[in-house]
Amino acid sequence: xxxxxxxxxxxxxxxxAVAASESSFSGFxxxxxxxxxxxxxxxxxxGRVPGLDGRMQAPHISVAVYARGILLQLxxxxxxxxxxxxxxxxxxxxxxxxxxxxxxxxxxxxxANGWQFDIRLGGENETVFFDx
Numbered sequence: 001x002x003x004x005x006x007x008x009x010x011x012x013x014x015x016x017a018v019a020a021s022e023s024s025f026s027g028f029x030x031x032x033x034x035x036x037x038x039x040x041x042x043x044x045x046x047g048r049v050p051g052l053d054g055r056m057q058a059p060h061i062s063v064a065v066y067a068r069g070i071l072l073q074l075x076x077x078x079x080x081x082x083x084x085x086x087x088x089x090x091x092x093x094x095x096x097x098x099x100x101x102x103x104x105x106x107x108x109x110x111x112a113n114g115w116q117f118d119i120r121l122g123g124e125n126e127t128v129f130f131d132x
Contacts, residue, residue, distance in 0.1 A: 002039055002119070003064040003073075004029040011047030045080060051090050058085035058092060065119060065129075074129045078117045081106045095128050102127045 006027050007013050014027040031039040048056045061078040079086055081104040086092055092100060102125055108114035119127050 001030060001032050001066040002041075003066070004041060004043070004061050006043065006061040007046040007049045009044055009047050011049045013049070048085055053090065055090050056085070056088070058083055058089035060089070060091075063119070065121075067121070074121075075132050076119065076127050076129050077103055078105050078115075079103050080115065091130075099128050101125075 005013075008025050008027060014025065025044065029041050029043065031041060033039045043061070046059045046061060048059055051057050058079055060080075063076045063078060065074040065076070067074075077091065079089070079092060086104075092103065095103065102120070105115040105117035108116040121127070
């Protein structure tokens with residue numbers, strides 16, 4: 001199962017203090033993968049949000065992966081390839097440059113405005129997971 005959390009296009013997260021009538025965007029999604037390990041989400045590209053230290057982060061989607069045989073969920077992020085803000089993102093900067101490509105979604109030419117992100121639980125191009 002894949003779970004997503006993200007800000008809206010203005011970089012704001014939905015929370016209890018935001019009235020339900022203000023926005024229909026929840027910023028949360030959860031889906032089971034099919035027998036081949038695939039799932040799709042339809043969402044928006046999030047805006048930039050400040051980190052704990054106040055520095056702005058690049059647009060990203062936070063992801064939790066739940067799977068049989070994994071005792072605790074795995075956390076990663078989806079960044080958008082080609083976004084100029086990636087160069088200043090403080091979390092992305094913690095990842096060795098040779099491993100950063102595993103955190104980028106790429107445009108999916110088979111769908112209008114579509115992005116593809118592959119999560120790999122092992123192997124040469126294993127997705128970077130964060131210890132949070």
